[in-house]
Amino acid sequence: MNVLSCVKRVPNTGAKIVLTEDNQRIDTSNLGFTMSPHEECAIEEAVQLAEDHGGSAHVLTLGPEEATEQLRTGLAMQADEATLLESGGEEWGPRATANAIADVIDDLEDEFGAFDLLLFGNESADMGNCQVGVRLARRLGLPCVTGIRSLDVDDGVAVAKREISGGEEVYEVDLPAVVTVKEGINEPRYASMRAKMQARRKEVSRREPTGEAGPGTFEKIRLEAPETDDSPAEILGEGVDAAPAIVEVLASEVEIL
Amino acid sequence: MILSFVEHESGVPDELSLESLTMAREIATGTGEPLEAAVLGAEGGALADELGPYGVEEVHHVVHDRLDGEGYAPQAWGESIAQLAADLDAGTVTGPSTDRGHEVLAHAGATLDAPMATNCTAVDVDNGAYELERNRWGGSLIEHARLEGEPTLVTAAEHEYPVEEADAAVEPAVSEFSPSLPDTAFAVQLDRVETSDEEGIALGEARVVVGGGRGVGNPDDYDQLETLADLLDGTVGASRAAVNEGWRPHDDQIGQTGAKISPDIYIACGISGAIQHMVGCKGAENILAINTDPEAAIIQKADYAVIGDLHDVVPALNEELEERS
Numbered sequence: 303m304n305v306l307s308c309v310k311r312v313p314n315t316g317a318k319i320v321l322t323e324d325n326q327r328i329d330t331s332n333l334g335f336t337m338s339p340h341e342e343c344a345i346e347e348a349v350q351l352a353e354d355h356g357g358s359a360h361v362l363t364l365g366p367e368e369a370t371e372q373l374r375t376g377l378a379m380q381a382d383e384a385t386l387l388e389s390g391g392e393e394w395g396p397r398a399t400a401n402a403i404a405d406v407i408d409d410l411e412d413e414f415g416a417f418d419l420l421l422f423g424n425e426s427a428d429m430g431n432c433q434v435g436v437r438l439a440r441r442l443g444l445p446c447v448t449g450i451r452s453l454d455v456d457d458g459v460a461v462a463k464r465e466i467s468g469g470e471e472v473y474e475v476d477l478p479a480v481v482t483v484k485e486g487i488n489e490p491r492y493a494s495m496r497a498k499m500q501a502r503r504k505e506v507s508r509r510e511p512t513g514e515a516g517p518g519t520f521e522k523i524r525l526e527a528p529e530t531d532d533s534p535a536e537i538l539g540e541g542v543d544a545a546p547a548i549v550e551v552l553a554s555e556v557e558i559l
Numbered sequence: 560m561i562l563s564f565v566e567h568e569s570g571v572p573d574e575l576s577l578e579s580l581t582m583a584r585e586i587a588t589g590t591g592e593p594l595e596a597a598v599l600g601a602e603g604g605a606l607a608d609e610l611g612p613y614g615v616e617e618v619h620h621v622v623h624d625r626l627d628g629e630g631y632a633p634q635a636w637g638e639s640i641a642q643l644a645a646d647l648d649a650g651t652v653t654g655p656s657t658d659r660g661h662e663v664l665a666h667a668g669a670t671l672d673a674p675m676a677t678n679c680t681a682v683d684v685d686n687g688a689y690e691l692e693r694n695r696w697g698g699s700l701i702e703h704a705r706l707e708g709e710p711t712l713v714t715a716a717e718h719e720y721p722v723e724e725a726d727a728a729v730e731p732a733v734s735e736f737s738p739s740l741p742d743t744a745f746a747v748q749l750d751r752v753e754t755s756d757e758e759g760i761a762l763g764e765a766r767v768v769v770g771g772g773r774g775v776g777n778p779d780d781y782d783q784l785e786t787l788a789d790l791l792d793g794t795v796g797a798s799r800a801a802v803n804e805g806w807r808p809h810d811d812q813i814g815q816t817g818a819k820i821s822p823d824i825y826i827a828c829g830i831s832g833a834i835q836h837m838v839g840c841k842g843a844e845n846i847l848a849i850n851t852d853p854e855a856a857i858i859q860k861a862d863y864a865v866i867g868d869l870h871d872v873v874p875a876l877n878e879e880l881e882e883r884s
Contacts (some may be wrong), residue, residue: 314871316833327701339816378782397674425660425677427815428696432677436637436665445746446634448665449658451809464658465810467761469754471631475747485816486809518708523690526701535864537849542875543867548847549879551863556824556845558767558791559883 303357303418303455303477305348306410308403309341309376311369312428325524327393337363337372339485340423343377346490347483351455358382360414364389364399371508377501378493383414384504387511394513395520396429398439402513407442409509419460422482424449433478439480446480447473451487561587562649563615564640564667565596566659568881570605575655577722579715580613581655582682584725586713587614589684592650595619596731597643599636601627607733617732619643623740630749631659637666639738642791644671646736649710651689654715668712675712676704680719689713697815697838718821718842760794762811762818767793767826769842770813771801772848774829774869778806783873784828790880796820814839828869832857849873 309547313328320329337345348359359501361376363369364387370506387402394402411417422435424455432448439446452463458477458483465484538547553559563583566573571794580596595617598606604620621639626632640663644652652667654660656678668675680701681692694716706713717840717858729847762768769780769788781795788795799814813820815835821842828849830836837860848861849869858864865872 306832315696315699318740319696319834322698395754397672397673401636430678430697431675431696432661433665433668434673436633436662437669440634440666440669447747448662463753466752467763469752471749472751472753473747474750477848479747486812487587498750503714516674518707518711520674520676521705521707523703523705524696526692526700526703528698530860533862535846535858538847538863539867540865542871544867544872545875545879548863548865549883551847552791553727558823559880 303351303355303416304360305351305357305419305421306360306362306375306417307341307344307348307381307421309337309372309423309424309429310363310373311335311365312338312426319527321343321525321527325526326356326522333361337375338423338427340425340483341386342490344423344483345379345381346488347453348419348489349380351419352382356549357410357418357453360385360410362403362493363389364402364406365393366391373506374501374504375493378497379491380497383507384482384508385410387509389511390409391467393429393522395439395515396431396433398513398514398515400434400441400509401516402472404438405512406509413507418477419455419487419534420478420480422480423485424482425476435480435482442480444478444480445475447475448482449480449484450533451484453481453483453487457485560593560595560647560649561590562644562647562652563594563596564652564654564660565598565606565610565662566655566657567598567600567603567606570602570609570694572609573655573657574661574722575657575717577613578718579653579655579660580610581720581723582713582715584614586651586653586682586684590650593617595647597621597640599639600631601624601724604733604735605835607731612724612728613732614729615731617728617734618639619647619736620735621732622735625740625745630746632881633662633665635740635744636663636745639666640667642738643669643736644710646818651710652712654712654714656717660714664712664714670766671710673710673712674706674708674877676706676716678716679713680716682713690866697835698841699838700836702792726745726884728803762794762796762820765789765794765820766823768796768813768820768822768843769793769826770796770798770830771807771828772830773800773804775801775806780870781807783870783877787826787873787875790877790884795823798833798836827857827861828873830857831855834859
């Protein structure tokens with residue numbers, strides 16, 4: 303089976319976030335880039351499905367030229383092919399992104415074969431829009447299951463499970479389909495140095511994105527780092543001697559004892 | 560009018576839906592429009608009494624033989640909301656920031672080809688357009704944006720709006736709406752629910768959460784944290800670092816891509832306080848950090864701190880609590 307996983311290049315914000323002077327974006331001069339965690343799992347799932355069932359895993363991103371770095375990460379994780387929809391430096395909204403991907407699917411399928419599954423992260427780490435997968439599915443007339451943490455494919459049917467309080471919802475859906483995954487569905491593999499070197503030599507296919515945003519507008523005005531209360535914590539003590547003070551706080555301040 | 564999608568369990572509205580009603584009511588007050596609600600599923604019609612206190616003037620129960628009798632079907636639900644919104648000429652559709660809320664509104668947005676802003680924390684109306692604030696990076700950043708469309712879709716960020724009754728309760732009218740749904744709208748439908756065998760309190764619902772990070776050092780030492788959680792009728796969570804080490808299952812992960820918690824107290828043991836972790840526990844009333852490093856980021860975020868090795872402090876705390884009980 304052929305599986306397409308769609309990923310996004312995002313700043314690695316494990317460190318403190320600093321905004322550019324115009325408050326339009328994160329200052330990435332001292333930050334590396336990565337792909338969203340859910341999407342790393344989407345690649346791993348695509349590769350595992352292709353390994354288990356035969357076929358190929360394809361990774362695609364809409365982003366700047368530099369996003370080939372994330373595509374090569376996907377190739378190093380043993381994806382077979384990669385496509386860049388080069389968007390320039392601007393952020394694309396969820397509708398334009400979904401439409402841009404939908405617009406190139408026919409072209410990609412002509413070149414690489416029909417996709418049985420299109421995998422997305424449930425939401426990107428930076429935007430958190432939670433809608434690209436659904437909008438793409440609706441554009442293509444495909445069924446869509448979102449937010450899943452388990453996926454099994456057998457005989458043209460995907461069994462997808464989604465976590466809810468106290469259990470899991472189970473969906474069975476005919477392929478082809480769009481599925482958005484959450485972190486925890488698998489453990490993404492670490493690419494070996496040899497795989498990374500091989501990935502550098504693989505060709506990345508390129509397409510011009512053409513997505514329309516549709517009627518209505520969502521326009522970013524600026525970003526803001528929320529104010530946080532950085533006043534130091536009340537130190538209850540050091541080491542084991544602090545235990546009575548903790549109990550006192552739990553009893554009198556938090557009132558849970 | 561403002562149409563709010565309300566999730567419910569057997570006629571009892573979901574808490575995040577009630578939070579989103581607070582946002583919807585603020586929008587309705589700002590625009591001078593009425594606030595109405597859309598409910599689906601069997602027993603949805605019973606919600607009128609529940610929603611009156613929140614200022615809902617009319618409850619629209621979406622009725623369809625395949626919606627009431629069979630499992631949840633995301634696209635069918637979304638198309639139903641879209642048809643209802645079009646029928647009512649709703650200017651805005653709101654909903655909760657649950658998986659289902661986002662999914663249903665995304666389908667409604669796709670049907671209507673309308674823009675949708677998720678995880679909103681503030682919404683103001685300015686000349687017919689919305690000036691809004693929404694969480695980016697799970698809440699590490701706030702985006703100020705302008706949303707314009709006919710209609711627009713908006714979800715309220717989790718735990719950013721309080722569940723708040725309206726100044727004056729109303730007695731909502733109840734009406735039924737029958738959408739026209741093709742078979743293709745049911746291509747995805749809930750087949751079954753598998754209940755978990757796991758006992759204990761869910762992270763999102765716990766009043767006390769004991770979190771363990773890289774400082775725990777190995778999977779066995781979570782036993783001390785489990786004991787502490789048991790003594791406080793709480794549950795154990797973990798940082799992404801601990802989950803990545805394989806010490807705890809992903810279900811325990813607190814953070815941007817894990818659980819969002821809102822306990823009375825979060826006891827963070829051996830956790831450095833990375834941004835992605837803190838957005839998962841910012842709903843906690845109190846944070847107590849136990850950490851060997853007085854310079855750790857979490858000490859700046861916590862209300863209380865103990866400087867020390869959790870392997871010493873937690874057993875001593877457990878002993879103190881046992882003596883007291």
